[in-house]
Structure formats: structure tokens, C-alpha cells
Amino acid sequence: MxxxxxxxCIVDAMYPRTARATVSILERLGHEVVFPPGQACxxxxxxxxxxxxxxxxxxxxxxxxxxxxxxxxxxxxxxxCVASVKxxxxxxxxxxxxxxxxxxxxxxxxxxYELSQLLTDVLGVTDAAGQLGSHFPHKVTYHPSCHGMxxxxxxxxxxxxxxxxxxxxxxxxxxxxACCGFGGxxxxxxxxxxxxxxxxxxxxICGTGAELCTGGDASCLMHIGGGLSRQGSEVGTLxxxxxxxSTLENPVTxxxxxxxxxxxx
Amino acid sequence: MSNTFLGMPTLPVFGRxxxxxxxxxxxxxxxxxxxxxxxxxxxxxxxxxRDKRLKVVxxxxxWEDMRDxxxxxxxxxxxxxxxxxxxxxxxxxxxxxxxxxxxxxxxxNEIATALIRETGETEVVKVKSxxxxxxxxNEYLEGQGISALETDLAELIVQLDHDKPSHILxxxxxxxxxxxxxxxxxxxxDVDPALGNEPARLAETARRHLRKKFLSAKVAVSxxxxxxxxTGTLAVVESEGNGRMCLTLPETLITVMGxxxxxxxxxxxxxxxxxxxRSSTGERMNPYTSLWTGTTPGDGPQNVHxxxxxxxxxxxxxxxxxxxxxxxxxxxxxxNVCPVYERTGGHAYGSTYPGPIGAILSPLMTGIKSEENxxxxxxxxxxxxxxxxxxxxxxxxxxxxxxxxxxxxxxxxKAKVPTQTDxxxxxxxxxFSAGSRLNLLEKGLPAGRLAxxxxxxxxxxxxxxxxWTQSRDIPAPPSQSFRQWWAKEHGxxxxxxxxxxxxxxISEGGRP
Numbered sequence: 001m002x003x004x005x006x007x008x009c010i011v012d013a014m015y016p017r018t019a020r021a022t023v024s025i026l027e028r029l030g031h032e033v034v035f036p037p038g039q040a041c042x043x044x045x046x047x048x049x050x051x052x053x054x055x056x057x058x059x060x061x062x063x064x065x066x067x068x069x070x071x072x073x074x075x076x077x078x079x080x081c082v083a084s085v086k087x088x089x090x091x092x093x094x095x096x097x098x099x100x101x102x103x104x105x106x107x108x109x110x111x112x113y114e115l116s117q118l119l120t121d122v123l124g125v126t127d128a129a130g131q132l133g134s135h136f137p138h139k140v141t142y143h144p145s146c147h148g149m150x151x152x153x154x155x156x157x158x159x160x161x162x163x164x165x166x167x168x169x170x171x172x173x174x175x176x177x178a179c180c181g182f183g184g185x186x187x188x189x190x191x192x193x194x195x196x197x198x199x200x201x202x203x204x205i206c207g208t209g210a211e212l213c214t215g216g217d218a219s220c221l222m223h224i225g226g227g228l229s230r231q232g233s234e235v236g237t238l239x240x241x242x243x244x245x246s247t248l249e250n251p252v253t254x255x256x257x258x259x260x261x262x263x264x265x
Numbered sequence: 266m267s268n269t270f271l272g273m274p275t276l277p278v279f280g281r282x283x284x285x286x287x288x289x290x291x292x293x294x295x296x297x298x299x300x301x302x303x304x305x306x307x308x309x310x311x312x313x314x315r316d317k318r319l320k321v322v323x324x325x326x327x328w329e330d331m332r333d334x335x336x337x338x339x340x341x342x343x344x345x346x347x348x349x350x351x352x353x354x355x356x357x358x359x360x361x362x363x364x365x366x367x368x369x370x371x372x373x374n375e376i377a378t379a380l381i382r383e384t385g386e387t388e389v390v391k392v393k394s395x396x397x398x399x400x401x402x403n404e405y406l407e408g409q410g411i412s413a414l415e416t417d418l419a420e421l422i423v424q425l426d427h428d429k430p431s432h433i434l435x436x437x438x439x440x441x442x443x444x445x446x447x448x449x450x451x452x453x454x455d456v457d458p459a460l461g462n463e464p465a466r467l468a469e470t471a472r473r474h475l476r477k478k479f480l481s482a483k484v485a486v487s488x489x490x491x492x493x494x495x496t497g498t499l500a501v502v503e504s505e506g507n508g509r510m511c512l513t514l515p516e517t518l519i520t521v522m523g524x525x526x527x528x529x530x531x532x533x534x535x536x537x538x539x540x541x542x543r544s545s546t547g548e549r550m551n552p553y554t555s556l557w558t559g560t561t562p563g564d565g566p567q568n569v570h571x572x573x574x575x576x577x578x579x580x581x582x583x584x585x586x587x588x589x590x591x592x593x594x595x596x597x598x599x600x601n602v603c604p605v606y607e608r609t610g611g612h613a614y615g616s617t618y619p620g621p622i623g624a625i626l627s628p629l630m631t632g633i634k635s636e637e638n639x640x641x642x643x644x645x646x647x648x649x650x651x652x653x654x655x656x657x658x659x660x661x662x663x664x665x666x667x668x669x670x671x672x673x674x675x676x677x678x679k680a681k682v683p684t685q686t687d688x689x690x691x692x693x694x695x696x697f698s699a700g701s702r703l704n705l706l707e708k709g710l711p712a713g714r715l716a717x718x719x720x721x722x723x724x725x726x727x728x729x730x731x732x733w734t735q736s737r738d739i740p741a742p743p744s745q746s747f748r749q750w751w752a753k754e755h756g757x758x759x760x761x762x763x764x765x766x767x768x769x770x771i772s773e774g775g776r777p
Contacts, residue, residue, distance in 0.1 A: 191735055
């Protein structure tokens with residue numbers, strides 16, 4: 001299968017390791033990965049902040065980059081950005097009166113998948129250790145990000161994949177389905193409430209005794225990880241794609257700024 | 266104030282009364298977050314109701330179908346609201362009731378006052394009602410020399426404490442039982458000084474206080490949960506039975522109801538009497554459901570009035586993207602699951618309607634330009650828990666985003682100097698509307714890495730970014746972006762080279 005990678009702006013600029021891990025996983029399964037070079041951002045920050053006029057060119061750019069027959073399916077390592085591509089792009093086009101863009105956005109949205117969705121529903125991955133060679137001998141807890149959970153209805157897809165990683169010890173996160181408080185520009189406009197939500201999430205994570213918290217959205221993980229780092233915690237955050245990409249021969253050795261104990265080179 | 270006699274009013278007529286925030290939400294939230302007792306009370310209470318709701322909702326195999334039915338019935342109601350209102354009026358009047366139409370809070374208050382004056386009474390008992398909170402009826406009556414006694418236990422607590430409700434269903438959710446005990450000892454007459462804080466003792470104290478009033482009251486004021494158009498029936502759904510006393514014992518009953526509370530048919534109650542109790546109190550069945558249709562000789566109030574209140578509802582109905590907010594049945598499930606409400610409490614929202622539904626309903630009713638209500642649609646991380654919990658499937662996150670758009674547009678129209686956020690959004694529009702531009706910007710990543718220094722974290726950002734670093738570090742950026750790495754690995758000139766369009770197809774991007 002020819003799979004187009006939508007890296008998402010935050011992963012492209014801040015967490016390239018997550019995109020490289022995504023490429024690695026897909027190539028291990030024997031698929032060809034392509035990177036549409038025109039891509040930039042899903043436009044969610046603009047839309048969710050009410051800047052529809054500014055969102056339009058961003059949405060149009062994404063649709064232009066991905067409206068091609070040159071791939072079979074598109075994938076992004078983010079529930080939030082995929083939800084935006086699937087649901088928001090048509091709304092923006094409609095609100096701005098661009099019917100042609102709305103129709104093209106629907107086509108692009110229909111063949112864009114979040115990573116765990118693609119792995120589980122399309123590529124039939126049920127055993128990460130067996131099929132991907134995933135190995136990650138660490139104590140890990142998992143935060144399901146809101147948009148993946150409530151807009152894409154990912155259910156336990158990410159968690160089920162993680163559970164089949166070799167050597168992993170998964171511990172349940174109390175109040176896992178509570179929002180971490182990121183919320184895009186909410187984290188700036190209502191910084192106090194956002195921080196209060198993050199602090200509760202961080203306390204729950206630390207209470208599990210896990211070495212790190214994983215999840216499917218780099219933005220939420222940056223917010224949670226940034227809070228843990230500020231608190232001087234030794235607990236880091238790491239995208240689940242990097243855990244799936246980690247192998248016995250090539251282990252991931254750091255989560256954010258935290259060096260993972262016992263990781264072998 | 267009134268321009269009633271100057272011909273047709275200018276449209277839309279926005280709501281007035283207790284619908285406005287008095288300060289921006291972030292400012293109010295900052296203050297409320299500092300109240301540790303409030304946060305502890307709220308955290309405990311919302312989690313308890315949340316768990317109860319989840320349990321009873323999970324019992325029903327057709328819960329999702331029921332939500333669809335509730336949503337469909339309400340949508341159909343809104344689509345034919347004028348006709349249904351006239352049908353309701355005809356049936357209510359035929360059964361001996363009197364209808365009054367109120368355009369806004371002021372008119373509703375004036376009508377209610379005149380009706381009470383006609384009875385010669387200066388004291389009324391009240392059934393818990395959001396509509397009368399919204400129009401500020403108690404305060405208005407007080408100014409007219411009429412005292413209104415709240416009879417719902419929680420409303421009574423709030424009234425005795427000279428406070429404001431902070432939740433639409435559990436108005437005293439922000440108070441714990443020790444605080445309630447103190448209020449009773451301070452504000453009620455003849456309370457045993459040895460009163461403890463056991464819930465049963467507190468309830469008994471309130472019961473004694475209220476019983477005398479029920480037996481002597483000649484006039485009651487209520488709200489209504491539903492108005493049934495095909496029979497002209499009103500319904501009040503409550504838990505304590507105090508409402509039932511008010512609705513049956515006095516001679517005069519004055520009900521204030523928003524025009525959106527209608528249901529087309531009596532049989533629609535089948536759906537809503539399943540949806541409402543499970544969503545609101547987490548109960549399978551509601552304890553006290555009172556229904557009345559006009560007057561019945563020798564039974565209950567003989568002087569029955571209904572004030573039908575607009576107060577901005579027509580304005581909300583006119584908003585194509587926002588109108589489903591009027592489908593709200595005031596169950597409060599959205600506030601009980603909201604992570605923002607859980608931490609700030611209801612007072613931070615200013616309006617009578619707090620939480621996620623209030624964040625859309627208040628600005629829809631007052632207009633987004635009204636006072637501080639333009640900060641309410643931003644009081645959400647858009648986590649979507651409210652949409653999942655809503656028994657009539659109001660897509661609150663989508664309406665929040667719609668109203669943010671309305672706010673940005675209205676400010677854009679009048680602002681001369683762009684704000685920091687405007688500039689950020691403009692800059693991001695440029696950067697995110699072509700891969701080549703983002704690539705150009707990403708060339709600056711090593712500089713950010715340098716700024717992070719040896720500690721590899723950024724602890725302080727300037728300007729609006731400082732809001733981020735008030736509680737969160739930023740990791741040192743990578744030495745190169747993903748697309749730069751990809752271009753090197755796969756030799757894609759378009760993706761890497763600055764100054765090219767970068768908008769080519771994948772084949773242009775190339776694979777080795």
C-alpha cells in the first residue's frame with residue numbers, strides 16, 4: 001500500500017522523531033510511505049480560535065497537498081489533527097462559501113486515518129511485538145486524548161497496540177478520560193484553568209509510578225510533559241508511535257527530556 | 266426604559282437580566298480557582314453525580330436512540346415554534362388559564378408584579394425556577410415591596426446566605442454541609458444551637474422553616490420544565506415535593522416559562538421523562554412530577570397564569586448554527602462532566618446559566634457583543650465531554666467554535682489595532698498555507714535550540730507565549746524538522762529548498 005504521511009505541523013517542527021517512528025512502523029509492515037511536500041498544518045488552531053477567514057487558506061493548502069491519486073490512504077500520528085481534517089475542513093469551506101473546496105475536503109477526509117486506526121482497522125496489526133518487533137521494557141501509563149476518543153471514537157485501539165509491545169508494563173491512569181487542559185489556544189487564553197487541569201493530570205500520572213506517560217497527540221503530550229518538567233518531575237511523555245517503533249536492537253532511550261533508565265544502546 | 270409603544274421593536278430583541286458576565290471569564294476563573302474549599306466541594310459533588318449518571322445511563326440499551334429521539338423532537342419543536350405557541354395558548358386558555366407574553370426580563374417582571382398586586386398579597390412562595398433567576402424576579406419584587414421565599418432546599422440555602430446559585434440543578438453545589446449548618450444557625454429563627462451537620466437534621470430544620478409558609482401562602486411563583494402544546498399542560502419536575510406544595514396549596518399560581526420549553530405533544534413526555542432524570546440527578550425516575558392543565562374547580566389554584574418569556578430566545582433561534590442550544594432541557598449533565606466548570610464553579614460564568622451550555626446559551630441570548638459575554642465561548646478546552654453527555658445531543662463544542670468566529674468577526678469590524686492574537690493568527694496563516702513557507706520557518710529551529718541552552722528547556726517566552734510558560738516548559742526544538750530530514754533521506758528538492766512553491770504533488774516531492 002502507498003501511504004501518504006501527514007506529519008502535522010507540531011510533529012514536523014518539534015517532534016520529528018514521532019514522524020520518523022511512524023514511517024519506520026509502516027515500512028516494517030512492507031508499505032511504501034510518501035510525504036506530500038506541500039503539506040503544512042490542518043488549520044485547527046485557527047478554526048478553534050474563531051479565525052475562520054485565516055483558516056481557509058490553511059485548509060485549502062492541506063486539501064491541495066492531499067487531493068491526489070498518488071497514494072492509497074493518508075495517515076497522521078494525531079487524533080486531533082485527523083479529526084480536524086475529517087470534520088472541520090468541510091465546515092470551514094462551507095462557512096466561507098467555497099463549495100468546491102468542501103467537496104474536495106470530504107474526499108481527503110474520508111481517506112485520512114489516525115495511526116492506530118490505520119494499523120488496527122486497515123493493516124490488521126494485532127500484535128505489536130510479533131508484527132512490528134516492538135520492544136519497550138518500561139513502566140508506562142497512557143492518556144487518551146479527547147479528540148481521538150470523542151471525535152474519532154478510537155476506543156482502546158492505541159491501548160491495545162501498546163499492550164502487545166514486548167517488555168512493556170502498562171499501568172492504568174486514574175481519571176484517564178479527563179481532558180489534560182491543553183485545548184490549543186485555550187492554554188493561553190485561559191491559562192489558569194488549563195494549568196489547573198494539567199496539574200491534576202500530572203498528579204494522576206505521577207501517582208501511577210510510571211516512568212512515562214504516552215498518548216496519541218504530540219500537542220497534549222507537550223502540555224503535560226511541559227508541566228511535569230516545570231514541576232521537576234522525572235516522568236516524561238512519549239508518543240505511542242515511538243514506543244511501537246522501539247525494538248530490542250534499536251531502543252528509544254529518551255522521553256522528552258527524560259533519559260529512560262535501563263535503555264540499552 | 267420601555268419602547269413598547271413606538272411601533273415594531275428593532276430585531277433581534279436580545280435578552281436582558283441575569284444573563285451577563287460582569288467580568289471576563291479568565292479573570293473570574295482566576296479568582297475562583299484560588300478558593301480551595303470551593304474546588305474541593307465541586308470536585309466531590311460533580312464526580313458523585315457524574316458516576317451516578319453513567320451508571321443509570323448504562324442500564325438502558327436504547328439510550329443513544331432515546332437521545333436521537335429527544336434531539337429530533339426538540340428540532341421539530343423549534344422548526345414550528347410560532348404555531349405550537351399559538352396552539353398551546355388556545356388550549357391553556359380554554360382550560361381556564363391566562364397567558365401573558367413577555368418580550369424581555371423587564372416586561373416579565375412587570376407582568377408578574379401586577380398579577381401579585383391584584384391579589385393584595387406581599388409574600389409569595391417560589392418553586393425552583395431558572396427563568397425567574399434569569400429575569401431577576403426576586404430582586405425586582407423586593408424593590409416593589411413583595412418578598413419571595415425560595416422553597417427548594419438548595420435555593421433556600423443560597424437565598425438565606427445572600428449568595429447566587431452556582432449550578433442550575435444543585436444551586437448550592439459550592440457549599441458543603443458544615444457551611445450549610447452555619448448558614449441555618451445564622452439566618453433562620455428558632456434553630457436548635459446544637460444542630461449538627463447530618464443531612465437528615467439539616468433537611469428537617471429546613472422543613473420546619475418552610476412548612477408554616479406553605480400553609481399560609483396565597484400566591485406561588487413557578488417555572489416549568491415542559492409545556493405540552495396539544496393539551497395546554499404545564500409540567501414541573503422536582504425531587505423534594507416542596508414544588509408540589511407550592512403548585513397545589515395557594516390560590517394563585519403564576520408560572521414563568523421560556524418559549525422554547527414547549528413539546529408538541531403529551532406523548533413526547535415519554536422520551537423526556539426518561540432522558541431528564543437519568544441525565545440530571547442520575548435517577549431512574551423522577552420523584553415529584555406535577556402536571557396541570559388550566560384550572561380544576563375545587564382542586565388546586567383557581568387563578569392560574571403563565572408568562573411566556575422570550576428574552577433573547579428568538580435571537581438565538583435566528584442563529585442557524587447556534588439554535589440547537591435552545592433544545593436544552595436544563596438537566597445540567599454538561600456542567601457535571603465539564604473539567605472547566607469542575608474547577609471554576611458556576612459563578613465564574615456570571616450568567617444564570619453556567620457551564621458549557623451557559624457558555625453558548627448566554628451569548629446567543631444577549632448577542633456576542635454584550636458586555637463580557639464574548640469571553641464565555643473561550644471557556645472550554647473543546648474536550649467534547651459535554652456533547653457526549655447531552656441528552657438532546659446539543660453539539661456544544663461546535664457552537665462554541667461558531668461563537669468564537671462570531672466574536673472574532675465582530676471585533677475585527679471595530680478594532681483599529683490588531684491584537685497579539687490577531688498577529689499570531691495572521692503569521693500562522695502565512696506559515697501554514699504552504700509547505701515551503703513552513704520549511705523556511707523551520708530553518709530557525711537550531712536558533713531555538715540554542716536559546717534553550719544546556720538545560721534543553723525553554724522556561725520563559727515573551728508576550729502571549731508567557732501564558733504558556735507560566736506553568737509549562739518547552740523542550741529544546743530539534744536540530745532539523747521532519748521534512749528536512751525526509752528531504753535529505755529521499756532527495757526531494759521541493760520539500761527542502763526555500764523559495765520554491767512546495768505545493769507540488771507527491772511525485773514532484775519524489776521518492777528515491
